[in-house]
Amino acid sequence: xxxxxxxxxxxxxxxxxxxxxxxxxxxxxxxxxxxxxxxxxxxxxxxxxxxxxxxxxxxxxxxxxxxxxxxxxxxxxxxxxxxxxxxxxxxxxxxxxxxxxxxxxxxxxxxxxxxxxxxxxxxxxxxxxxxxx
Amino acid sequence: xxxxxxxxxxxxxxxxxxxxxxxxxxxxxxxxxxxxxxxxxxxxxxxxxxxxxxxxxxxxxxxxxxxxxxxxxxxxxxxxxxxxxxxxxxxxxxxxxxxxxxxxxxxxxxxxxxxxxxxxxxxxxxxxxxxxxxxxxxxxxxxxxxxxxxxxxxxxxxxxxxxxxxxxxxxxxxxxxxxxxxxxxxxxxxxxxxxxxxxxxxxxxxxxxxxxxxxxxxxxxxxxxxxxxxxxxxxxxxxxxxxxxxxxxxxxxxxxxxxxxxxxxxxxxxxxxxxxxxxxxxxxxxxxxxxxxxxxxxxxxxxxxxxxxxxxxxxxxxxxxxxxxxxxxxxxxxxxxxxxxxxxxxxxxxxxxxxxxxxxxxxxxxxxxxxxxxxxxxxxxxxxxxxxxxxxxxxxxxxxxxxxxxxxxxxxxxxxxxxxxxxxxxxxxxxxxxxxxxxxxxxxxxxxxxxxxxxxxxxxxxxxxxxxxxxxxxxxxxxxxxxxxxxxxxxxxxxxxx
Numbered sequence: 315x316x317x318x319x320x321x322x323x324x325x326x327x328x329x330x331x332x333x334x335x336x337x338x339x340x341x342x343x344x345x346x347x348x349x350x351x352x353x354x355x356x357x358x359x360x361x362x363x364x365x366x367x368x369x370x371x372x373x374x375x376x377x378x379x380x381x382x383x384x385x386x387x388x389x390x391x392x393x394x395x396x397x398x399x400x401x402x403x404x405x406x407x408x409x410x411x412x413x414x415x416x417x418x419x420x421x422x423x424x425x426x427x428x429x430x431x432x433x434x435x436x437x438x439x440x441x442x443x444x445x446x447x
Numbered sequence: 448x449x450x451x452x453x454x455x456x457x458x459x460x461x462x463x464x465x466x467x468x469x470x471x472x473x474x475x476x477x478x479x480x481x482x483x484x485x486x487x488x489x490x491x492x493x494x495x496x497x498x499x500x501x502x503x504x505x506x507x508x509x510x511x512x513x514x515x516x517x518x519x520x521x522x523x524x525x526x527x528x529x530x531x532x533x534x535x536x537x538x539x540x541x542x543x544x545x546x547x548x549x550x551x552x553x554x555x556x557x558x559x560x561x562x563x564x565x566x567x568x569x570x571x572x573x574x575x576x577x578x579x580x581x582x583x584x585x586x587x588x589x590x591x592x593x594x595x596x597x598x599x600x601x602x603x604x605x606x607x608x609x610x611x612x613x614x615x616x617x618x619x620x621x622x623x624x625x626x627x628x629x630x631x632x633x634x635x636x637x638x639x640x641x642x643x644x645x646x647x648x649x650x651x652x653x654x655x656x657x658x659x660x661x662x663x664x665x666x667x668x669x670x671x672x673x674x675x676x677x678x679x680x681x682x683x684x685x686x687x688x689x690x691x692x693x694x695x696x697x698x699x700x701x702x703x704x705x706x707x708x709x710x711x712x713x714x715x716x717x718x719x720x721x722x723x724x725x726x727x728x729x730x731x732x733x734x735x736x737x738x739x740x741x742x743x744x745x746x747x748x749x750x751x752x753x754x755x756x757x758x759x760x761x762x763x764x765x766x767x768x769x770x771x772x773x774x775x776x777x778x779x780x781x782x783x784x785x786x787x788x789x790x791x792x793x794x795x796x797x798x799x800x801x802x803x804x805x806x807x808x809x810x811x812x813x814x815x816x817x818x819x820x821x822x823x824x825x826x827x828x829x830x831x832x833x834x835x836x837x838x839x840x841x842x843x844x845x846x847x848x849x850x851x852x853x854x855x856x857x858x859x860x861x862x863x864x865x866x867x868x869x870x871x872x873x874x875x876x877x878x879x880x881x882x883x884x885x886x887x888x889x890x891x892x893x894x895x896x897x898x899x900x901x902x903x904x905x906x907x908x909x910x911x912x913x914x915x916x917x918x919x920x921x922x923x924x925x926x927x928x929x930x931x932x933x934x935x936x937x938x939x940x941x942x943x944x945x
Contacts, residue, residue, distance in 0.1 A: 315888055316943050346900060347884045348914030372914075373882035374944075413549060415888060 323378035340429025342443030380422035560894035568920030580826035610821035619749035624807035635759035635774035650676035710742035711871035715864030767827035771820035843872035873920035
């Protein structure tokens, strides 16, 4: 699992930080690892992702996945975001993720998707995303 | 295989030939292994009992071990009071390989690394004797217990009831009426919390626990306290992982009705001063509930001597099966407590209007109980007694001390819990810059099975300032070589993340 690419994104995460002008922002956690990730998104007028950032901490898999995914999401519409599934994240990571660690890998994706759903009023705003351990 | 032993001025000299040599000829092209005083000499040899070294080498010879491997067996014999090599033979799973596809259980063609199992505080492996006892039950006297007049039911009932006697004997209880079978330690906690706590606790009352409590009791009493309006207080843990006994004396006051605490911490390895805490509870008229999940597997426990009112442990952590746990309670207290679960098997007589309860312990065992598991638990306790609890404890303490020493050699490794050798058989630690789950994954890449997370002690981890920790835990079949494999895996994680 710990190929150079993963470790590189873990050590030097892309899009790490916060966006003060975020259109929406959402936080989620993976209690089994104690991973926590917040995703900030700025949308353009076509509801495409203009800028995206994440913050938080956790294991290498969760942080590397967030780094890689946010790089991929820029320019994507919210509809396209909702169409992503866990295999898309696993493909991005490019390594075999053991079953017990898939929760770590998909955390950022789920947080971004739930954030977008809350923005669209499809989810209760108070809910925090939790990947069940 | 042939083993040669002769007395020398230095002591017993043992040689192993790795050939089926008969008569006078001991020569072999790989030479012969001479076991000299360099590794069985001195004080260690006296402690290790020369006969046991010889026995160990005889096994090395039978198992076709030569050279370094045979020496390894001999060194193990010297540092452990157990015949680890022989014991391991009783646990088939310890011989398996791992590392391949995990979606199909069991060893597959792509599993190519020998397993190093260091997750015993979570669950222990199961010896043949236990599996065979349960198989025998299913193959030859499987029947529902009690109220059955037919032959098989009587056999099953006798075995099931005698399992209670065996447990009582093992932990020093007065008899079967003090032994209730539950699903696990957690259910034993819940039984008392619901059946006694919900009835007896109220505003102004207090339950005292410790900061190192396992969620099994922490969450249980916390929630029961919420429902009854009772208070909860946690005895603080000191910097070096012990309970702050000054704080304990303060916390356990006249309002305290229950003091519930772990005998040995599953995260820190701390061995708590049970008698002292039980005495303090009794001084203020409170009950003491001791969670023995991490102590019964590796040391001789006497609930009578510690004077605990309640005591609990799980079968699967001491070579027994999953699905069975034990609640011990003093008979006179259990007598006063109403049943927790209602249903069949726990009643004496039933009308449409009312029911009366069976005697202890049956009034707490509603429905069909874990019969095969009780048979397996009996076999597990027999197995442990055959090995000897004192020897198991000594083996674990030596191995844990070795692991502690090896891990604390590194400046970037934080080992939690008290220093020294008065610990349970586990070591919780973190490697700087590497999340515990990553560390555990890398260990897994080396076929070293350890656990990572908060180990059901989330509030404790908050006080430690660590979201998670890695934990290696040992049992009677683990070796120093396996600890070395762990240290090597940790070293590899360090290099990967450097």
